[in-house]
Amino acid sequence: DVKVxxxxxxxxxxxxxxxxxxxxxxxDHENMFWYRQDPGLGLRxxxxxxxxxxxxxxxxxxxxxVSREKKERFSLILESASTNQTSMYLCASKFMxxxxxxxxxxxxxxxxxxx
Amino acid sequence: xxxTTQPISMDSYEGQEVNITCSHNNIATNDYITWYQxxxxxxxxxxxxxxxxxxxNEVASLFIPADRKSSTLSLPRVSLSDTxxxxxxxxxxxxxxxxFGQGTTLQVKP
Numbered sequence: 093d094v095k096v097x098x099x100x101x102x103x104x105x106x107x108x109x110x111x112x113x114x115x116x117x118x119x120d121h122e123n124m125f126w127y128r129q130d131p132g133l134g135l136r137x138x139x140x141x142x143x144x145x146x147x148x149x150x151x152x153x154x155x156x157x158v159s160r161e162k163k164e165r166f167s168l169i170l171e172s173a174s175t176n177q178t179s180m181y182l183c184a185s186k187f188m189x190x191x192x193x194x195x196x197x198x199x200x201x202x203x204x205x206x207x
Numbered sequence: 208x209x210x211t212t213q214p215i216s217m218d219s220y221e222g223q224e225v226n227i228t229c230s231h232n233n234i235a236t237n238d239y240i241t242w243y244q245x246x247x248x249x250x251x252x253x254x255x256x257x258x259x260x261x262x263x264n265e266v267a268s269l270f271i272p273a274d275r276k277s278s279t280l281s282l283p284r285v286s287l288s289d290t291x292x293x294x295x296x297x298x299x300x301x302x303x304x305x306x307f308g309q310g311t312t313l314q315v316k317p
Contacts, residue, residue, distance in 0.1 A: 096250075125305055134309035135251070135294070142303050150304065182250050184305065193239040193298060196305055198250025 095119075098183050098199040105206050111170040113202050115183030122188040124166035125196070126150075126158065128179040135182065141166055142188065173206045180204075209234040209297035216312045225282045227311050229295030232276050237299035240271060240278045245292045245310070254293075255280070282313075290315045 099114035117124065125140040127150075137150030139158040147158050155177060159167040166185075170177055180203050186196040212230040219225045231240065239258050243251040244266075255262060257269040257278070268281040278297075282289055292310040 123303065123305075127307070132309070135307035137304060137306060140304060148303065151306075184250065186305070188303075193241055193256060193296075195253040195256075196243075196251075198252065201248070201250055 096183055096185055096197050096199040098181075098202050100202050101200060103202055103204045105170075105173050105204065107174060107206055109170075109173045109206075111173045111204070111206075113168040113170075113181055113183075113204070115166045115168070115185075115199055116164055117166075117185040117197070118164065119185070119187075119197070120163065121185035121197075122163075123186045123196075124160065125184040125186075126156075126166065126168045127182045127184065128152070128177075129182060129201075130179050138168065173204075175206050178204060178206045209238050211295045211297050211308055213293075213295050213308065213311045215309060216314070218314050218316060219285055220316050221286055222284050225285050225289070225313060225315075227280045227282075227293055227295075227313070228277060229280070229297075230277045231295070231297040234275050234297045235299065238297045239299065240269065240275075241296045241298075242267070242269065242280050243294040243296070243307070245294065247291075251292075251294060251307070285313075285315045287315050287317060289313065 126138045127135045141160040157169045183199040187194040241256040245251040262269045270279045294310040
């Protein structure tokens, strides 16, 4: 079974802190994604990566950065956490297989609260 | 990326068949239609994908007309455990981005 593991299920951080959310997948997937999910807004893409050290902005990248130094690990960084970044964060990964849209696998999510 | 439009919410009763329609008027030739299901406090999970006509698996059926501008996810005889958010995506595998909309919240009542 494919496994996507997020480092924390729940996290509480203070305003202004630098926050790292870690995601690891064990299936050698090329593509990895970070989303945030807020009530009534669905899943919004923050960043995605299609290879090691390669990244592209999603729809809401402001206030976030990412790092992918190894294929299996994709980190989301909140440079200076703010209360409006309180949210559920979801990581996903999938194979890149040409035109065929392969299945994405999601982690369990990290519920981040910034106080 | 093709924009998709689906109802925000739907209600049903146990044992009924539920059909959720998704509109994707500007779907591209290489786009596949994919549906995900998300239970509360969990990440979404893939349930079905198709390109045209009909696809069926143990969870659902997906109907896609010839013009591919819409698709319908069909859940046979729903139970309370089918209460979830259902997302429709229309994109090709080499797009890179995986864009979800707001999804359809299905509430199954006893």
